[in-house]
Structure formats: structure tokens, C-alpha cells
Amino acid sequence: MGMTLTEKIISAHTDKDEVHSGEFVIARVDFSLANDITGPLAIKEFEKIGINKVFDKERIALIPDHFTPNKDIPSAEQCKILREFARKMDIKYYYEVGRVGIEHALLPEEGLIVPGDVVIGADSHTCTYGALGAFSTGVGSTDLANVWATGDIWLRVPESIKFILYGKPGKWITGKDIILNIIGRIGVEGANYMAMEFSGEALKYISMDSRFTICNMAIEAGAKNGIIPFDDITAEYIKSRNKRPYKVYLPDEDANYKEIIEIDVSSIPLEVAFPHLPSNVKSVEEIGDIYIDQVVIGSCTNGRIEDLRIAAQILKGKKVHPYVRLIVIPATQEVYLQALKEGLIEIFISAGASVSTPTCGPCLGGHMGILAKGEKALATTNRNFIGRMGHPESEVYLCGPAVAAASSIEGKITAPYG
């Protein structure tokens, strides 16, 4: 029987010729990661195992990106634990403030994740790397600690849902609108325990940055992983970056899918997810007047250069509404520098935005933009759960960079003109 892309990659990382959904396997891990929240707990667990070295110090990244630059003493202590472990174990890929970026933007950019990989990360948005044609999934700290010890992990091979995307996306439509649309259709557990495999002719219009966004939010439908088969766009992205050789896997034509869903992306409008679930999706055209206090453009979902370019295109020569705080957070130093070179940062600051150093910060209510009681934020981030960005009685609306930028000018949620 044929294999889905996820089955194929997992099987190549076991001693079996073929694996299929439902099977339990031990899979070899090509790369692993943790951040300043999940890392310290993983280190504590690793120490309990009772060995004094990690499986491969060049296949682990430790990325202090959540509460950095440190917001308070306890978060500084967390980073210190991470830093000291990195030095003690001689971990090659530890990123200090000034070099660090948001993990899921940073690692692909650094070429540390390559097509065909099995990647395990102690962060739920580890599924982002599926955009490179890798199997990549989030776990907790204990699972990760055990990967550090053994270099492998137990997995139940997931069933796959295949999304066939066709048509050409409309103006301003990016990966965020596509994935919000899909989550709106299937719900927050519509792909629970499953793989979301994206394919179809529309992929040729969907940039690498948008593909990262799509796979990034697979977890918001409960998926184990999101994945996009390797193509010319992947090849172009990886060719100047990859730090390891890679092997391309493609799904078999006779693979078995739990479901096949066809989506005409030309009909997808600019989308907004209402509080308090990413599946509460509405077209921006049908929502009425929703006034906002804060707009955040950034995160592992939408803090890449394409996002900043779109936002700058809309904000150029305009001013942020007097009642709105616009916070722009380039996801990595490379994105930041590129945005500087292209004049995007100047556009943001001239418009009256605050531009921050890379950090996950406000996305998870950490720092750099916490909401007060009753406030509403519109964000290009990934979650709008109760209290996600601050006070339990604050609200988060999710959208792509075009709606975020346009809304920051209008003071209410709106589509860009023109």
C-alpha cells in the first residue's frame, strides 16, 4: 500500500520499509529544539535520566525567545538554566539575545531544518517546519528530554487529511487567510492526532513564508503535523541555506487518506478569527465595527519578511490611529536587518508604530504588549484563547498582515483599501 508523505518520512526514520497510520514506532530524530519556557523543565527531566551527555550536540537547538530580552528576574533565571546547560553540554546551536530570533522563523532561516527531516520540538508550533517537506511535531519537555538522551522518540503514525488547494489567491490573501479558512471549516480538533498534508496547483502561488504560516497553525486544528511536499519553491528557499544534505520524499499516488478536502483558494476572503478560538473565523467584510486598542504584527506565524513588506506597503505614508498601539516585531535579526535595508522599519516608525527586537513577547501574554481588562487586540499571531495576551477579560482577534496594518490605521478591524 502507498504511503502519505508523513508515513514515508517516518518510515525512513525507522527500521521498517513501510509504516501506516495507527502503528506505534520508534523514530530517529534529525533535529530537536527547546525554548526558555520548555527547556528548563526538559533539563530537569534530562538530569533524572542519569546520563551526562546528549545524543548529538549538533542536533539540538536551545532558543531563548519567549520572555527575552528577559522581562523579570524569574525569566532571567530560566534563561540562565538554558545557557548553562548549553555550555555544559557544548550545544552548538544556542542563540543569545542579539542573535536569537523566534525559534520557528530562526531555524529554517539558519538552514538547520532540511526537507525529509524528523524534527521534535518542545513547542507546539514546531509543526511549522512541515513547510519544508519535513515531519515536524511539538511535544512537552519530558518527551524532549528523552529525545536528548536517546536520539529517538515513540510516535503513533498519524492518519492524514489531504487538502488539495486550487485556484489563485486574491489580492492581499496570504497563508494566514488560507489556514484560518481551513481551521474555520474543520474546527479546532478537526485534525486532532492527524497530519494535514497540503497539495495542489495553488501551491505554486503560495510563497515559502506563507507556507510556514500554513503549517505553523496546523496545531490549531489539533494536528500532529502540517506538511507540504517539496517543490521548486522549497528548493529555491533551501539551496543557499541548508547546513546538512537532505533527501526529498513525496507522497505515493495510492496513499491512503482519512479524508480529501478540495479548497478553491481564489474564493478565500481576508479572514479574522474572533475570540476565543482560532476556528471562530469570519470574513473581514462581514464583521461590522470592531474597535481595537492594539495591533501586533509578528510571531512565529507572521513575523517574516513577506509579512512586514505587506504591512509596510499599507502603512507607507499613513499614520496609526490615535487610539491604537501598533507593535511590530520582526521574527529574527535577519528579517529585522532586511526590513531595515528595504526601508520598512522607517515606514513603521514614521507611521507611529513601536518596533521591537525579536521575541515571542505579547503573543502568549509574556511581555512587550500585555492587554488590560476589556481591551481588544488584533494580532497576526496564532491563538486567541481567553487571557492569551493579558487580562482574562481582554480579547484577541487573529488575522494576516494586510488586515492588521489596515486596521491599525482605521482603529477598527478592516480590509485594506485598493
Place this chain on the structure above:
Amino acid sequence: MIGKAWKFGDNIDTDVIIPARYLVTQDMLELGKHCMEGIAPDFSSRVSKGDIIVAGRNFGCGSSREHAPLAILGAGISAVIAISFARIFFRNSINVGLPVLICKDVVEECEEGDLLEIDLESGRIYNKSKDKEYKSESYPPQLMDIIKSGGLTNYTRRRLGINV
């Protein structure tokens, strides 16, 4: 184990279980103080040791923070029964030793405050207040191996030949 039921709805996410601003410690009891505070203020001070969370679909969706099952344990909860669990939360719970049981009928028929008795070995759940017995879904054998080893870390120690 025996405890009274605390009922929650569908899609209880990890930000509700333990808001990210408290993720600057690995101390279970400290995390437990803030468990569920977004939707059930003072939850941890109202819980008696051994109480049981009874929830709907997709419990634990969202982030991979293992602090979520730790906070639940730290608040004094002994087990979570739900119609379904989000996958990372489910793995994390097994790994940190929080019993997580899948049983739709218990959830639908149980009321807040009902006294529940759970036998983990057999998966039997008895609602004393309603005098009704249920059976939770059994775990796959591979998962039972991990649970019987005393968690994933002990399972790994065994695989690596380190004395447990």
C-alpha cells in the same frame, strides 16, 4: 482514587489551565496556585486534594507546556476525565503521571460535585452520587508499557540499561 467532580466544557486550552505569565517556574505547587484562574477564579483554593476534573472535548488544546498537567497536579487534582484530549497534553499527562481518562458517558451524566471513584488498573469509573458505573477507553499496549515503567523517563532508563 476518589474525589468530587469539577466540570468544564469543551476546548479547555493550556492558556486557561495555566497562563503563560506563570511559566517562570517548574514548581508544581506554585503552578497549581494559578490553575484554571482565567475561567474559574480561586479554583486551586476550592479544590480538595484528590478531586477530579471532568471536561468535554479537546481538553488541553494549545501549547506544549508540560506546566499544564503539572499545574493540575499541583492544584491537588488526581485525574482528568474528558470526552477527548488534545494530543500533546495527553502525552505530557502520561509523562508526568497525571491520569487522563477518556469516557464520554461519565462526562455527559456527571454533575458538578458528584463523587467519583476511579480504578486506574481496570479503567472503571464509579459515580457514587449517581450510583452508576462506567468503563474508560483502554490505552494501547505501547502506552501501557510506558505507564507501567513508571513514566517515560523510567522507560528510557530501562532502554538504556540504567537501573531504575
